[in-house]
Amino acid sequence: MEKIKKIKVALKRENIDGYIIPKNDEFFGEYIPDHNDRLSYISNFTGSYGFSLILKNKNCLFVDGRYTLQAKKQSGKYFKVITFPQVMPRDILKKKKLLIGFDPKLFTKKTLSIFFAKTNCVFKPLNQNLIDQIWKRDKDITASKFFNLPDYSVGEQYKSKINKIVSYIKRKGADYLFITASENNAWLLNIRGGDSKFAPIPQSYILIDKNKKLKFFCNLKKTSTSFKKKFKEVQFIEAVSAGKILSQIEKKKFIIDRNTCSIYYEKFILKNNKILAFDDPIYNLKAIKNKKEIKNIKNAHISDGIALTKYLFWLKNNFSKKKITEISAAQKLLEFRKRSRNFQNCSFPTISGSGPNGAIIHYKATMKTNRKLKIGDIYLVDSGGQYKFGTTDVTRTISLKNSNKRIKDIFTRVLKGHIAVSDFKIKDNTSGSKIDYMARKHLKEIGLDYSHGTGHGVGYYLNVHEGPHAITKNNKTVLKEGMVVSNEPGYYEKNRFGIRIENIIYVKRKNRKKCFEDLTMVPIDKNLIDKSKLNKSEIRWLNNYHKVVFKNLKTHMNKNEFFELKGACSAI
Numbered sequence: 009m010e011k012i013k014k015i016k017v018a019l020k021r022e023n024i025d026g027y028i029i030p031k032n033d034e035f036f037g038e039y040i041p042d043h044n045d046r047l048s049y050i051s052n053f054t055g056s057y058g059f060s061l062i063l064k065n066k067n068c069l070f071v072d073g074r075y076t077l078q079a080k081k082q083s084g085k086y087f088k089v090i091t092f093p094q095v096m097p098r099d100i101l102k103k104k105k106l107l108i109g110f111d112p113k114l115f116t117k118k119t120l121s122i123f124f125a126k127t128n129c130v131f132k133p134l135n136q137n138l139i140d141q142i143w144k145r146d147k148d149i150t151a152s153k154f155f156n157l158p159d160y161s162v163g164e165q166y167k168s169k170i171n172k173i174v175s176y177i178k179r180k181g182a183d184y185l186f187i188t189a190s191e192n193n194a195w196l197l198n199i200r201g202g203d204s205k206f207a208p209i210p211q212s213y214i215l216i217d218k219n220k221k222l223k224f225f226c227n228l229k230k231t232s233t234s235f236k237k238k239f240k241e242v243q244f245i246e247a248v249s250a251g252k253i254l255s256q257i258e259k260k261k262f263i264i265d266r267n268t269c270s271i272y273y274e275k276f277i278l279k280n281n282k283i284l285a286f287d288d289p290i291y292n293l294k295a296i297k298n299k300k301e302i303k304n305i306k307n308a309h310i311s312d313g314i315a316l317t318k319y320l321f322w323l324k325n326n327f328s329k330k331k332i333t334e335i336s337a338a339q340k341l342l343e344f345r346k347r348s349r350n351f352q353n354c355s356f357p358t359i360s361g362s363g364p365n366g367a368i369i370h371y372k373a374t375m376k377t378n379r380k381l382k383i384g385d386i387y388l389v390d391s392g393g394q395y396k397f398g399t400t401d402v403t404r405t406i407s408l409k410n411s412n413k414r415i416k417d418i419f420t421r422v423l424k425g426h427i428a429v430s431d432f433k434i435k436d437n438t439s440g441s442k443i444d445y446m447a448r449k450h451l452k453e454i455g456l457d458y459s460h461g462t463g464h465g466v467g468y469y470l471n472v473h474e475g476p477h478a479i480t481k482n483n484k485t486v487l488k489e490g491m492v493v494s495n496e497p498g499y500y501e502k503n504r505f506g507i508r509i510e511n512i513i514y515v516k517r518k519n520r521k522k523c524f525e526d527l528t529m530v531p532i533d534k535n536l537i538d539k540s541k542l543n544k545s546e547i548r549w550l551n552n553y554h555k556v557v558f559k560n561l562k563t564h565m566n567k568n569e570f571f572e573l574k575g576a577c578s579a580i
Contacts, residue, residue: 009086011050013021014142015062025106026063027138030055030209031344032221035190038267038471039206039356041488043146046139055370056356059123060087061097061108062123068100070123073459074369077502081368081377092123111137112272120271133271152202154210154230156238161397161469163300166198166239169293170220172353176289177218183260183287186277187214188268191470192290193224194574197239200469201230206309206356207471210392213250213273244488251276263288294467296490302397302514305492306527308398308469309512311351313529314564315344315559316391316402320530321572327381327408334360334373335404337389343358345393355392355399355472360389366506369460369498382407386419388506392472401494402528404512407535418499419507419536421450425497426509427549429462429479434515434522438487447479447497463494466512489522491515503548529560530578539580551579 009045019027029051031458033044038056051060055075061068069087071079079089091101098146099107105128110120161317162258173196177185184301187193193212194200201210212226222242236244246252254276262277265288277283297305319341327333333338345351361371362381366388373379381387385408392401405419425447432443440463447462463479477485479493487493491514496507511528531554542550565573 011142012062012067012086015050015138016064018105018141019062019109021439022109022134022138022302023107024109024132024134026061026108028059028061028108028115029139030059030114030119032114034270035203035209035211035303036116036188036270037190037204037207037209037211038473039204041203041205046137046143049143051138051298051577053079053083053087054372054396055079061100063106068097069187070097076459077368078370078372082196091217097318098125098127101129104129106130107132107133110139112275113137113270116266116269117271117274118266124214128320135209150228153232154199154201154226154235156235157198157200157469158396161304162198166196167195169198171351172214172293173216173289173321174218174220177216177263180263180284180286181261182218182284182286182540184215184217185270186265186273187216187288187290188265188270188273189288189290191467191474192265192294194287194470195290195294195468196244197224201236203230206354206394207399207467208352208469208488209471213247213249215250215253220314223253233425255279257281265344290325291474294470295465295474295477296488297468297492297514298490302516304397305399305468305514306531307397308350308393309400309527309529310560311348311401312345312393312402313561315348315351315393316341316404316525316530317557317561317576318569319344320389320406321569321576322405323381324408328383332381333378334362334365334381335375335378336374337387338391341389341391348393348395350396352394352396354524355401359388359390359403361389361506364503365403367500367502367504368506369500371506376381381408386410386505386507388416388508390508390510394469397469399467399472400528401466401467401510401512403496403498404530404533405507405509405536406533409414411573415505415507416536416538417454417498417541418451418456420538420541421454421456422497422499422507422509423532423537423550424450424542424546425462426495427546429495429497430511430513430524430526430553431522431545431549433489434524436486436522438522439485440483440487440493441481443479444483447495451497451499458498459496460496462497463513466492466494468492487515487522489515489517492527495524507542526556528555531573534576535580537580542580547580554578 031047058071065088153416200208215223225247260282336359387406390403428446461480465474467474496510499504513524558577
């Protein structure tokens with residue numbers, strides 16, 4: 009590949025042995041603009057997370073288990089695809105003494121430490137990004153304006169949030185907090201933007217001091233006069249000036265976000281100041297949705313449930329009568345979602361996979377891979393929407409007249425895991441790691457498992473994936489009232505099929521105890537369930553869930569859809 013050859017020429021020019029190319033841009037968002045997707049440019053890999061290491065005689069692409077199959081298909085011709093954490097970059101570099109270059113704006117000290125520590129290699133920050141030197145493209149020519157959230161969407165005024173942050177700064181003995189995660193800035197000021205493909209992100213940095221003075225760094229073309237007028241205590245500055253302003257501050261104590269504050273900016277801060285070992289508090293504050301936000305999120309899920317349920321009825325009624333492909337099916341689902349006046353955009357690229365393509369966890373249909381939906385398939389659709397008052401994410405696995413007993417057995421075991429999570433008795437110290445094993449338990453009884461986490465936090469009309477909480481093997485964050493999280497166990501058999509059932513749930517208090525309540529309002533396909541493998545409690549959960557779905561959706565269905573919904577939600 010010509011692009012890789014050019015990078016190797018650049019290695020010689022810079023007198024280095026290798027170069028690291030991450031997925032993220034300088035704002036470290038999950039879904040970056042196309043013009044900043046340097047990893048995709050060099051490797052053809054389109055997944056949301058990963059990085060490449062290009063050496064003089066080897067090209068490595070590191071991805072997690074979600075993307076292994078996808079990466080091999082997209083990039084396997086020119087890159088050795090390596091799944092971490094099973095194999096880490098430091099394992100590849102062991103016993104080697106190499107000089108490896110990187111762009112300091114795209115890496116944090118934490119990232120370098122996690123992936124490249126304990127090697128004999130030296131890592132050299134470069135002034136110029138090597139991809140930018142060979143990739144001739146238009147930069148961000150759009151100036152999608154930032155906007156304020158309407159009152160009906162705001163559960164807490166931004167001045168109240170600022171007070172909390174300033175209190176935290178003082179309590180920790182700091183002078184400044186440098187907020188480098190754009191979604192945290194969005195939460196703090198109750199603003200949104202259009203700088204991400206799938207989330208209403210206003211790319212920006214904020215510097216806030218203990219006296220409530222704020223500097224807001226961004227592309228000023230994206231801020232209107234009316235937008236800025238609301239924030240009298242905020243100084244708006246071009247993002248490119250952030251480093252210079254940081255370097256002018258002396259003898260102060262800073263708190264930074266170690267997940268998103270790049271080595272580039274950390275260097276400016278450390279020039280004359282001290283960084284304290286505390287975290288950006290916004291992650292924890294943002295994770296707990298208030299009562300108004302929960303109410304709005306519930307409405308978003310009803311709107312989304314209407315669209316997805318109508319779509320699934322349409323699919324089942326038409327797949328055997330006309331040519332429906334993975335791509336045309338996803339387009340049809342988008343049409344149904346667009347019927348809601350509150351729908352803004354998809355919250356991530358829709359996964360529409362039938363048969364063997366369903367086994368690719370984060371599959372994206374292309375013209376090359378696009379399959380026609382056929383009788384006997386099972387079809388996996390994982391999708392979500394950004395609504396004016398909430399973010400959704402839901403997966404359903406649908407039988408296209410499939411009668412395979414083994415598939416039914418596995419689907420039922422996935423369902424049992426799903427129910428076990430939803431019905432989990434949450435204690436005061438319960439974290440996601442204590443729940444994850446329950447989701448896998450019934451699969452493991454027959455030697456099966458899945459390579460992704462069971463659940464991730466979900467934002468409020470923000471990122472579809474957010475922390476700090478999650479349902480994974482290692483997440484220790486205690487689940488608190490108001491936290492929203494996905495519940496998505498699955499199973500994937502290479503070249504055959506994929507199964508996943510995903511609802512969004514939140515932590516509520518009922519009778520003084522914490523429990524989960526389901527937010528997603530979409531029927532689960534009973535045609536794939538082996539009832540004999542469900543106990544009474546599990547049957548009760550499924551029937552109660554479908555009762556709630558029917559109650560929330562019935563008035564939004566036409567006559568035919570009403571009867572289909574009634575059947576889909578009837579007791580088993």
